[in-house]
Amino acid sequence: MTTSVDRDALSARYHRFAVREASGRSPLYEQLTLGVSQDAEVLGLIASLPQPKQQPNLLLAAYRHLFGVPASYSEFRQALVDRFDAVRAIMLDRSTQTNEPGRCAVLLPVLSGLPQPLALLEVGASAGLCLFPDRYGYDYPSRSLRPPAQDQPHPVFPCRAGADVELPDRLPQIVWRAGLDLNPLDAGDPDEAAWLETLVWPEQQGRRDRLRLALDTVAEERPRIVEGDLLGPKFEALCRQAPQDATLVVFHTAVLAYVPSHDDRMRFATLVSSLADVWICNEAPGVMPHFGVSPAEAPAQGAFLLSVNAQAAAWTDPHGAWIEPVGH
Ligand SMILES: C[S@@+](CC[C@H](N)C(=O)[O-])C[C@H]1O[C@@H](n2cnc3c(N)ncnc32)[C@H](O)[C@@H]1O
Numbered sequence: 001m002t003t004s005v006d007r008d009a010l011s012a013r014y015h016r017f018a019v020r021e022a023s024g025r026s027p028l029y030e031q032l033t034l035g036v037s038q039d040a041e042v043l044g045l046i047a048s049l050p051q052p053k054q055q056p057n058l059l060l061a062a063y064r065h066l067f068g069v070p071a072s073y074s075e076f077r078q079a080l081v082d083r084f085d086a087v088r089a090i091m092l093d094r095s096t097q098t099n100e101p102g103r104c105a106v107l108l109p110v111l112s113g114l115p116q117p118l119a120l121l122e123v124g125a126s127a128g129l130c131l132f133p134d135r136y137g138y139d140y141p142s143r144s145l146r147p148p149a150q151d152q153p154h155p156v157f158p159c160r161a162g163a164d165v166e167l168p169d170r171l172p173q174i175v176w177r178a179g180l181d182l183n184p185l186d187a188g189d190p191d192e193a194a195w196l197e198t199l200v201w202p203e204q205q206g207r208r209d210r211l212r213l214a215l216d217t218v219a220e221e222r223p224r225i226v227e228g229d230l231l232g233p234k235f236e237a238l239c240r241q242a243p244q245d246a247t248l249v250v251f252h253t254a255v256l257a258y259v260p261s262h263d264d265r266m267r268f269a270t271l272v273s274s275l276a277d278v279w280i281c282n283e284a285p286g287v288m289p290h291f292g293v294s295p296a297e298a299p300a301q302g303a304f305l306l307s308v309n310a311q312a313a314a315w316t317d318p319h320g321a322w323i324e325p326v327g328h
Contacts, residue, residue, distance in 0.1 A: 045081070100319050106282065107282065119242035124258070128184075139157070150217075165314065176243050177223060
């Protein structure tokens with residue numbers, strides 16, 4: 001049974017999503033989530049789901065998976081009210097595992113500057129698209145990088161960079177790679193790939209096109225992604241399997257927000273520091289408060305903080321569209 005307190009909190013959550021996350025990025029999602037925040041009947045339906053499944057992004061993707069892109073809030077709410085059982089089933093079955101290969105553009109300045117070759121271990125890898133920074137192209141303001149000639153087209157990620165960012169002049173040399181995820185996805189599975197495409201917001205066609213190319217690239221590679229929790233024994237076991245003569249880089253982007261307990265995140269920080277040669281954390285700034293950088297210092301709402309071995313290095317766009325050094 002849901003209470004008016006649940007519905008008020010949910011209304012505030014959808015309103016926050018509209019004004020903080022969707023505004024300026026997706027006019028449609030802004031309109032839909034503002035509509036939900038003021039719609040008692042729809043809030044009641046969403047409130048009947050378990051709390052972690054009430055996420056705006058999950059609702060919007062489940063809707064689009066079933067019915068496509070709605071033209072208006074009234075079309076959206078009508079289908080939700082009429083077919084909520086179907087929407088609910090998708091929301092219970094799937095999760096927001098958005099895999100954004102564009103994030104490689106903000107990891108690259110760090111990766112390319114490390115002693116090569118690299119062994120890459122991504123925690124919270126989803127389908128593993130960020131495990132292939134060496135297979136994509138990049139357009140920075142004053143420099144472009146392209147992978148060696150490949151049979152199939154590769155995505156090229158545009159990334160704005162502040163003048164003080166040391167841009168990479170080469171792609172990293174990666175000799176080993178593996179991922180860990182609670183629910184690994186397969187880039188070569190049409191249904192899982194379609195879900196990942198649906199998680200890209202409607203107006204972001206360029207992002208969707210680049211995602212499609214990255215999915216095709218990674219489907220060929222069949223990366224090893226082990227099912228497991230970042231705090232479980234498989235993490236340490238994977239670290240131990242990396243070749244000794246490569247720099248072991250453990251990284252994660254957009255993952256720790258899914259680890260709700262502060263103590264668990266601190267435990268992970270301690271563990272990863274003891275196992276990795278280099279630990280790259282590209283996350284919302286609030287998830288690792290002990291890095292000493294306040295979210296209020298971010299140059300843009302929703303920016304991620306990129307840290308290397310627990311030292312704050314740069315602010316980054318959550319989808320990898322720009323990078324700015326911390327303190328500028
Ligand atoms: C938003 S996706 C980000 C995927 C990828 N890192 C990227 O940036 O494109 C978050 C991923 O973290 C995974 N995840 C969440 N909590 C986890 C945990 N405790 N252990 C392992 N993986 C986890 C989810 O299953 C999901 O695939």
